[in-house]
Amino acid sequence: MQHHLPELVELNHLLDEAPSSLTVNIGHTVEVNGKSLPIHVLTLGNPDPSLPAIGYFGGVHGLERIGTRVLLVYLRGLINRLKWDPLLHRQLEMLRMVFVPLANPGGMFLNTRCNPAGVDLMRNAPLDAQEKVPFFLGGQRFSPNLPWYRGLPDAPMQPESQLLSRVVEEELTHRRFSLALDCHSGFGVRDRIWFPYAHTAKPFPNMPEVHALKELFEQTYPNHNYVVEPQSRQYLAHGDLWDHFYLNARTAAGPERVFLPLTLEMGSWLWVKKNPTQLFSRQGLFNPRPGHRLHRILRQHLLWLDFLARAMCGGDHWLPHGSNRLRHKKMALIEWYGWKAHS
């Protein structure tokens, strides 16, 4: 077979057109079936560590190509706007942006969720769930030939996971305020924005910040259609990378730093419902078919991606403090963790 990873071909085309202000690094190269597949780390904007940063990640699960596609469309827009948009340049003076649009190229090349070693990267962190997880889906150590394999106990994380860990540490979590958005698909009928935790149903310490961000988004775009919730509301899992990165950052930097790792879970079940023939294709369960629907999906998430970058620039104007933070905490506990409101 020829090297055929259309997402990588498209990324390379984009990078050919990109100005030198976009820094391109190969974080790791995956060898699979005699092919060398690079994992790109792209950075843009002001590296000053006192400024906020945002990271966009996609393709962690090789089957979920749509996450990578959405990021490529967003990147294309940014690269083109760099040529003519002074407001984008102003934004980049205030913000660091980092992209890993295709984090598991070996898995995408092989059409598998896991990486070429059979490990599900989103179950690969050295972190066990504290409560009961769903059998298999929550992560398993029986066999790499079955889905949701965590890898061997006590083994180092997979190279793809290690690269993500490095990018998060070097570009995001040493800052006062940072956010990550990891783009996935395949769960449910609604588009969801998940925040930690996945390893426990306990409340996420930065829920007031997530709640304030949600309120900001609702005020700015009242007609949005995302469900924002902790992942633990849907299911718990072992080895979640974002829980792991978040807990590491909290241990290293202390609770006064704010790091918000979010996951965009595009609700693909509706795509299947409207086109049942997709049920017979593994790709179809995770990705919209080309055409009309694909275009709409690629378009509709751009707003959210761009909103997040702007919100990061404006953090001083909306990050809650004092009694306002308490108000958000209370609303978050009621909305997401089953607390009853007492007057």
Ligand SMILES: [Zn+2]
């Ligand atoms: Zn996924």
